[in-house]
Amino acid sequence: MIRHLFKFSFRALKRQKGYVFINMMGLAIGMACALLIALFVINELSYDKFHEHREQIYRVGLHGRFSGQEAKMAYTSPPLAPTMAEEFPEVENFLRMHIWEETVIRIEDRFYTEDHLAMVDSTFFDFFSIPLIKGNPETALAEPFSVVLTETAARRFFGDEDPMNKLLQAGGVEEHFRVTGVMEDIPENSHFRAGILGSITSTHPTYDVTQFLSNNLFSYVKLQPDADPAAVNERFEALIVKYIGPVLREFMGVTVEEFLAAGNRFNYFLQPLTAIHLDPSVESSHHPPNDPKYLWIFGSIGVLIIAIASINFMNLSTAQATKRAREVGMKKVVGASRGMLVRQFIAETIILAFMALLVALVLVELSLPYFNDLLSLGLSLSYFGSWYVIPALFVLIGFIGLLAGSYPAFYLSSFHPATVLKGKNSGKQNIRVRMALTVLQFVISIMLITGSVIMYRQLVYMVNKDLGFDKENILVLRRAYTLGAQVDVFKSELQGIPGVLSVSASTTVPGRAMNSNSYTLPGRSDETFLLNSTFADYDYLETFGIEVAEGRYFDPEMLTDREACLINERALRNMGIDDPFSTRVINHGYGPPGYPVIGVLRDFHFESLRQDIAPAIVMFKQEDMHWGYVSIRYEGSMLRTVLSGTEALWDSFSAHQPMLYFFMDEDFNRLYREERQNARLSVIFTILAIFIASMGLYGLTAFSLQQRIKEIGIRKTFGAGVFTIWVMVAREVLILVALATLVAWPLVYWVAGNWLQNYPYRITMQPQDFLLGFVIAVLIALGSITYRVIRTASMNPSISLRYE
Numbered sequence: 001m002i003r004h005l006f007k008f009s010f011r012a013l014k015r016q017k018g019y020v021f022i023n024m025m026g027l028a029i030g031m032a033c034a035l036l037i038a039l040f041v042i043n044e045l046s047y048d049k050f051h052e053h054r055e056q057i058y059r060v061g062l063h064g065r066f067s068g069q070e071a072k073m074a075y076t077s078p079p080l081a082p083t084m085a086e087e088f089p090e091v092e093n094f095l096r097m098h099i100w101e102e103t104v105i106r107i108e109d110r111f112y113t114e115d116h117l118a119m120v121d122s123t124f125f126d127f128f129s130i131p132l133i134k135g136n137p138e139t140a141l142a143e144p145f146s147v148v149l150t151e152t153a154a155r156r157f158f159g160d161e162d163p164m165n166k167l168l169q170a171g172g173v174e175e176h177f178r179v180t181g182v183m184e185d186i187p188e189n190s191h192f193r194a195g196i197l198g199s200i201t202s203t204h205p206t207y208d209v210t211q212f213l214s215n216n217l218f219s220y221v222k223l224q225p226d227a228d229p230a231a232v233n234e235r236f237e238a239l240i241v242k243y244i245g246p247v248l249r250e251f252m253g254v255t256v257e258e259f260l261a262a263g264n265r266f267n268y269f270l271q272p273l274t275a276i277h278l279d280p281s282v283e284s285s286h287h288p289p290n291d292p293k294y295l296w297i298f299g300s301i302g303v304l305i306i307a308i309a310s311i312n313f314m315n316l317s318t319a320q321a322t323k324r325a326r327e328v329g330m331k332k333v334v335g336a337s338r339g340m341l342v343r344q345f346i347a348e349t350i351i352l353a354f355m356a357l358l359v360a361l362v363l364v365e366l367s368l369p370y371f372n373d374l375l376s377l378g379l380s381l382s383y384f385g386s387w388y389v390i391p392a393l394f395v396l397i398g399f400i401g402l403l404a405g406s407y408p409a410f411y412l413s414s415f416h417p418a419t420v421l422k423g424k425n426s427g428k429q430n431i432r433v434r435m436a437l438t439v440l441q442f443v444i445s446i447m448l449i450t451g452s453v454i455m456y457r458q459l460v461y462m463v464n465k466d467l468g469f470d471k472e473n474i475l476v477l478r479r480a481y482t483l484g485a486q487v488d489v490f491k492s493e494l495q496g497i498p499g500v501l502s503v504s505a506s507t508t509v510p511g512r513a514m515n516s517n518s519y520t521l522p523g524r525s526d527e528t529f530l531l532n533s534t535f536a537d538y539d540y541l542e543t544f545g546i547e548v549a550e551g552r553y554f555d556p557e558m559l560t561d562r563e564a565c566l567i568n569e570r571a572l573r574n575m576g577i578d579d580p581f582s583t584r585v586i587n588h589g590y591g592p593p594g595y596p597v598i599g600v601l602r603d604f605h606f607e608s609l610r611q612d613i614a615p616a617i618v619m620f621k622q623e624d625m626h627w628g629y630v631s632i633r634y635e636g637s638m639l640r641t642v643l644s645g646t647e648a649l650w651d652s653f654s655a656h657q658p659m660l661y662f663f664m665d666e667d668f669n670r671l672y673r674e675e676r677q678n679a680r681l682s683v684i685f686t687i688l689a690i691f692i693a694s695m696g697l698y699g700l701t702a703f704s705l706q707q708r709i710k711e712i713g714i715r716k717t718f719g720a721g722v723f724t725i726w727v728m729v730a731r732e733v734l735i736l737v738a739l740a741t742l743v744a745w746p747l748v749y750w751v752a753g754n755w756l757q758n759y760p761y762r763i764t765m766q767p768q769d770f771l772l773g774f775v776i777a778v779l780i781a782l783g784s785i786t787y788r789v790i791r792t793a794s795m796n797p798s799i800s801l802r803y804e
Contacts, residue, residue, distance in 0.1 A: 022312070022695050023312060023313050023352055023356075024352055024355050024356045024359065025356075025359070025695065026308075026309045026312045026313070026692045026695050027309045027310075027312075027313065027352065027353060027356035027360075027400065028356040028357075028359035028360045028363060029305075029309070029360070029363070029688055029691065029692055030305045030306050030308065030309030030310075030360075030692055031306070031309075031356055031357055031360035031396065031400070032359075032360040032361075032363035032364050032367070033301075033302060033305045033685055033688050033689075034302040034303075034305060034306050034396075035360060035361075035364050035381070036364060036367065036368075036371055037298050037299065037301065037302035037685070038302065039379045039381060040298065040375065040377075040379065041295050041298065041299055043188075043189060043377065043379055044277070044278065044290060044292075044295055045278075045295075046189045047189045047190065047191055047274065047276070047277035047278070048189070048190060048191055048273050048274050048276065048277065049189075049274055050129060050187060050189070051127070051128055051129045051273065052129045053126075053127065053129075053222060054273050054274055056092070056222050056223050056224075056225060056227075057127055057220060057221075057222050057223075057272075057273040058220065058221055058222075058223065058229060058232075058270040058271060058272055058273060059074060059218060059219070059220050059270075059271045059273065059276055060076050060080060060081065060084070060219040060220070060221060060268055060269070060270060060271070061073065061074050061076070061268065061269050061270075061271050061282050062074075062075065062076055062215060062266075062267075062268055062269075063265065063267050063268070063269055064264075064265055064266050064267070064530070065263070065264055065265035066264055066265075066518060066528040066529055066530040069529070069530050069574060069614070069615065071283070071516065071530055072281055072282055072283060073215070073282060073283040073284070074218055074271070074276075074282050074283065074284040075215040075216060075217065075218070075283075075284075076215050076217065076218070076219040076268070077211065077212045077213065077214050077215050077216075077217075078096060078214070078216075078217060079211075079212060079243075080212065080219050080268070081094035081095065081096050081219035081220065081221060082094055083239065083243065084219075084221055084232075084239070085221065087235075087239065088221075088232055088235055089224075090223050090224055090227035090228070090229075090231060090232050090235075091221045091222070091223060091224075091227075091232070092221075092222045092223060092224050092227075093123050093126055093127070093221070093222040094121070094123065094219070094220065094221050094222070095120060095121050095123045095124060095126075095127045095219075095220040095221075095222075096120065096121050096200055096217050096218065096219055096220075097118050097119070097120045097121075097124075097192065097200075097217060097218040097220070098118070098119040098120075098200065098216065098217040098218070099116055099117070099118050099119075099192065099193075099194070099218075099286045100116070100117040100118075100119065100170075100171060101115065101116065101286075102114075102115060102478055102479075102660050103117045103170055103171045103196075104170075104171065104479065104482075104657055104658060104660070105157065105168055105169070105170055105196070106168065106169040106170075106657075107157055107158075107166070107167075107168045107169075111656070111657055111658050112156065112157060113658060113660065114153065114170075114195050114196055115193065115195065116192075116193040116194045116195055116196075116286075117170060117171070117194065117195070117196045117197075117198060118192065118194035118196070118197050118198070119197075119198045119199070119200040119202065120141060120197050120198070120199075120200055121141070121200050122138075122139070122140075122141040122142040122199065124141060124197060125137035125138075125140070126222070127220055127222060128190075130183050130184060130186055131183065131184050132148070132181050132182070132183050133151065133181075133182045133183060133184060134163075134164055134181055134182040135148065135164070135180050135181025135182065135183075136181070137181075139180075140180045140181035141180070141181075141197060141198075141199045142199070143180070143199060144199050144201045144202045145175050145176065145177045145178060145198075145199065145202045146177065146178055146179075146180040146198070146199045146202075147168070147170070147177045147178070147179055147180065147196055147197060147198045147199070148179075148180060148181035148182065148183055148196070148197040149163055149179060149181070149182050149183070149195070149196055150182070150183055150184070150185045150186065150194070150195050150196070151182060151183070151184055151185055152185050152195065153195040153196055154179075154182045163179045163182060164179055164180070164181075164182070165178060165179060165180075166178075166179045167179075170196070170198065172479075172481050172482065173202070175202070177198060177202070183197075188377065188378050189277075191273075191276040191277045191287060191289070192218075192286060192287055193286070193287055211247070212243045212244055212247060213244070213247055213518070218284075218286075220273075221270070229270045229272075232270055233268075233269060233270055236267055236268045236269075237267070239268075240256060240266060240267065240268075241256050244256060244266060259528070262527060264527075264528055276289060277289050277290060278290060278291075278292040278295070290674060291674065291758075293755070293758070294674070294678050297678070297682075297755075298678075298681065298682075298685070301448065301682070301685050301686075301689075302685075304444045304447075304448070304689065305685065305688065305689045305692065306400065307440075307444065308441050308444055308445070308689055308692050308693050309400075309692050310400060311437045311438075311440060311441050312441075312692065312693070312695065313349065313352075314437055346401060346402065349400075349401045349402075350397060350398065350401035353396075353397045353400045353401045354397050356400075357393060357396070357397055361381070364381055365381070368380065368381065374677060374680060374681070375677055375681075376673075376677075435736060438697065438736050439736050439739050439740045439743070440740075441693045441697075441740075442693070442736060442737050442740030442741075442744070442777055442781070443740045443743045443744045443747075444689065444693075444744075445686075445689060445690050445693050445740075445777055445780070446737075446740055446741055446744035446745075446748070446773045446774065446777050447744045447747055447748045447751070447773075448682075448685070448686040448689055448690070449686055449690070449772070449773040449776050449777060450744070450745075450748045450752070450769060450770055450772070450773030451682065451686075451748055451751065451752055452679070452682045452683050452686045453769050453772055453773060454748075454752045454755075454756070454763070454765060454769050455675075455678065455679045455682050455752075455755075456679050456682075456683065457763050457769070458675070458756065458759065458762060458763050459672060459675045459676060459679045461761075461762070461763045462608070462609045462672050462675065462759075462761070463669055463672060465605075465609060465761065467510070467604055467605040467668075468546065468547075468602055468603055468604025468605055469510060469544045469545050469546045469604045469605075470544065470545030471510070471511075471664045471665045471668050472636070472664075472665050473633060473634055473635070473636045473639075473665075474543070474544070474631055474632065474633050474634075474663065474664035474665070475631070475632040475634060475639075475642065475643065475646065475661055475663060475664075476509055476629050476630070476631045476632075476661060476662050476663070476664055476667070477629060477630040477631075477632070477646070477650070477659060477660070477661045478629060478660040478661065478662070479657075479660055480505060480626065480627060480628045480629055480630050481626040481627045481628075482653075482654045482657055483626070483630070483653055483654065484626050485623065485626070486653055487505050487626070487630065488505075488623075489653075490630070490649065490650075490653050491503045491504075491505060491537075491539075491630065493649055493653075494630075494632060494646065494649060497641070497642055497645035497646065497649070498638060498641055498642075498645070499634045499635045499637075499638025499639070499641050499642040500632055500633075500634055500642055500645075501633045501634060501635060502539050502542045502543045502632075502633045503539060503543065503630065503631070503632050503633075504536065504537055504539040504540045504542070504543035504544070504630070504631045505536075505537050505621060505628065505629070505630050505631075506534055506535065506536040506537065506540055506621060506628055506629055506631065507533075507534055507535040507536070507621060507625060507627060507628035507629075508532075508533075508534045508606075508628065508629070509544075509629050509631055509664070510544065510604070510605065510606040510607075510664070510668065511606070511607075511608075511664070511667050511668040511670075511671060512629075512667075515532070515533045515534075516530055516531070516532050516533070516614075517530070517531060517533045517587060518530055518531075518587075519531050519585050519586060519587050519617070520585075520586045521575060521577075521583065521584070521585065521586065522583075522584055522586065522594065529571070529574065529575050529615065530614075530615070531567070531571055531585075531614075531615045531616055531617040532606065532614050532615065532616040532617070533587075533616075533617050533619065534616070534617070534618045534619070535618075535619050535620065535621040535622070535625055535628070536618050536619075536620070536621050537554075537620070537621050538553075538554050538555075538556055540553075540618070541553050541601075542633075543631050543632075543633045544631070544633075546601055546602070546604055547601070547602040548566070548599050548600070548601060548602070549569055549600045549601065549602045550580065550581075550599065550600040551566070551580070551581060551597070551598050551599030551600055552598060552599050553566065553598075553599055554566075554598075554620055560596075561598060561620060562620045562622070563595060563596075563620070564595055564596050564597070564598045564619075564620065565585055565595035565596070565597055565598070565617050565618060565619045565620075566597065566598060566599040566600065566601050566617070566618045567580065567585065567597055567600060567601070567615070567616065567617050567618075568600070568601045568602070568603050568604070568613070568615065568616045568617075569600060569601070569602060569603045570603050570613050570614065570615045570616070571615035571616060571617060572600055574615045575615070577597075580597045580600055581596075581597060581598070583596070583597050584596050584597070585597060585617060595617075595619060601616070601618065607671075608668075608671035608672065609672075609759065609760070609761040610671075610758075610759060610760075611760070612760040612761075631664070632646065646659070646661075647659055690776075690780055693780075694780055694781075694783070694784040695784075697733070697781060697784040697785065701729070701733075701784065701785040701788050701789065715728075722790055725789065726786065726789045726790065729785060729789050730782055730785065730786075730789075733781050733782070733785055734778065734781070734782075736781075737774070737777050737778055737781050740777070741773075741774045741777070744773070745770050748770070748773070749765065749770075752765060753765065
């Protein structure tokens with residue numbers, strides 16, 4: 001029976017080549033889009049799920065509020081995790097991780113750059129399931145100055161040689177590290193990146209301090225198998241009283257209770273390992289998390305594209321009713337039941353869906369390299385990599401077969417033999433349904449068009465908005481610590497390069513992670529203010545084009561300015577300061593007893609426009625502060641000269657170490673990588689959805705005109721021209737587009753409005769955004785029907801009137 005069912009289905013499809021081609025290509029493109037989106041979503045949801053003990057592993061985060069300013073971040077202090085392991089019975093083990101970005105590796109006289117070097121505890125391999133190829137996971141990182149390389153790093157540094165026990169230098173550390181292991185590359189779907197693991201006991205002195213308020217690394221804990229993470233969260237309160245309390249009393253003169261009673265907050269929380277990648281509420285500069293709302297957006301787009309392709313099928317199938325009416329009637333006369341006919345028509349759809357899937361898989365394989373390049377991912381469609389892939393493809397075929405084929409099957413099988421065999425079935429009974437489905441297609445298309453326009457406008461706004469400083473024509477050199485005490489001499493030499501306008505050394509630059517420290521004001525010790533802190537030299541404002549709103553900047557003639565500060569306008573408001581120039585800002589535990597405020601900076605964006613401008617402070621960069629950046633403002637036309645001159649000068653000052661640099665405008669724009677990628681994806685999938693809808697409209701118009709050939713012949717006989725007939729058909733299509741617009745506009749206004757609320761600095765939706773969606777939909781609709789209408793209307797009336 002099944003063999004006959006498929007045989008009849010193949011015969012029926014063979015007789016309708018044009019209809020089959022349009023439907024198959026529409027379904028194929030829709031399936032290809034859905035598969036690409038599914039690969040993206042599955043990859044996003046797979047982060048860190050390859051670790052064996054993932055259910056037991058948590059990252060510890062810090063949630064604070066200081067004078068109304070919220071801070072929720074992944075950075076914690078070095079002693080926190082060991083203290084938890086010692087005092088919390090639920091904690092089985094701990095791990096700390098500190099990421100070094102763009103680290104120079106020296107092996108003999110060879111230099112390399114490693115994007116991510118992670119200083120970790122020896123428990124790393126107990127937490128994360130990264131197989132070791134060489135070395136012992138229990139001892140590889142136990143000793144100071146030991147490192148484990150990934151396969152890629154080992155091959156890059158040592159080629160085919162055995163890397164074990166080889167020596168290398170990393171960053172500014174003079175001691176040599178010894179290679180004690182080689183591990184497999186860390187998978188792409190991991191929330192952290194690292195090409196080298198180093199023993200955390202090797203270098204930085206803050207790894208061993210007992211200061212609980214120095215938050216500069218990631219802390220992980222592995223709970224006992226039966227432990228309740230909620231119980232651990234409850235224990236943090238006692239830990240804070242015990243360890244944070246004495247610090248507050250020493251530096252601020254207040255108890256924990258008084259600190260909290262003033263409206264402040266200081267608490268830790270556990271973040272499940274598998275939730276890290278999709279939780280943007282927790283701040284982390286290393287491999288920032290993605291926003292899960294985009295999974296919903298693109299997942300919805302995938303469903304909508306499949307819906308458009310399925311609507312095409314339903315529309316064309318019901319439009320073909322007249323051609324197949326006699327077939328249905330004859331089959332019913334010879335004894336076919338309605339159930340048999342329903343099964344046949346659904347079988348036709350499933351066969352068509354299977355053919356479309358084969359084409360879709362080819363399209364996916366061809367487009368994946370471009371898709372991966374766009375998203376900077378390594379996605380692949382591995383048919384046998386997971387048990388569910390092949391079954392999922394068959395489920396997709398069945399789903400589309402039922403979705404697209406059920407209504408046409410029940411509609412076509414409902415014809416009465418007596419009626420259709422007399423030729424009285426005109427195929428017009430379901431015109432309203434086809435019109436409704438066409439309207440639904442245009443609703444989806446207009447929503448996608450308008451949504452893409454709004455998303456793109458928001459991206460353009462973020463990239464081009466005045467940031468309060470000039471990010472153009474600035475070359476920023478990393479690793480200023482390489483210059484050591486020679487930074488001032490280096491700056492002076494740079495000024496002699498043609499095209500260099502100004503040079504500044506600072507511990508941070510806009511767009512890069514800034515140190516966030518707590519400060520107080522005299523007489524208000526119960527209030528704590530979180531300020532983004534920068535130490536800068538005399539040329540900082542000139543180099544970046546930052547303006548002073550009140551007061552002045554550091555003056556080389558005023559020696560007292562070396563222990564003074566400037567704050568921004570947001571800090572002035574948040575701290576409630578009436579007279580800034582009679583105020584001292586106190587940084588407990590560092591610097592002078594208080595920094596007198598000598599100036600107020602106009603607010604400028606030192607972070608992306610996803611964040612509101614935060615309170616900030618600028619202090620003078622002392623000679624012993626060697627870390628940070630050297631920023632060079634240059635004439636735009638002199639870039640090549642400036643770059644070559646700077647590289648030569650760096651080479652002479654740094655003992656031939658590589659110069660790592662970036663351009664401020666490009667670096668700042670990278671903050672919007674997620675928005676840029678998503679805007680491009682939205683545009684691509686919108687174009688494909690429109691193309692599918694256009695194919696359906698073209699096919700439906702072709703069939704409709706075929707049914708109206710006699711009518712068109714009669715109109716031409718009475719003097720109607722081609723343009724008149726085009727207007728007649730176009731008017732009908734425009735009515736459908738207008739109805740779709742009335743439905744789509746309120747929906748897209750609601751969806752886009754909610755999306756824009758995520759940005760503190762955002763565009764305002766304009767009427768032209770919605771009109772543009774309508775105009776594009778109209779042009780696409782008219783473009784889809786014009787060729788077919790003109791071709792049909794150009795037929796000789798004598799041929800039209802003889803048409804059967």
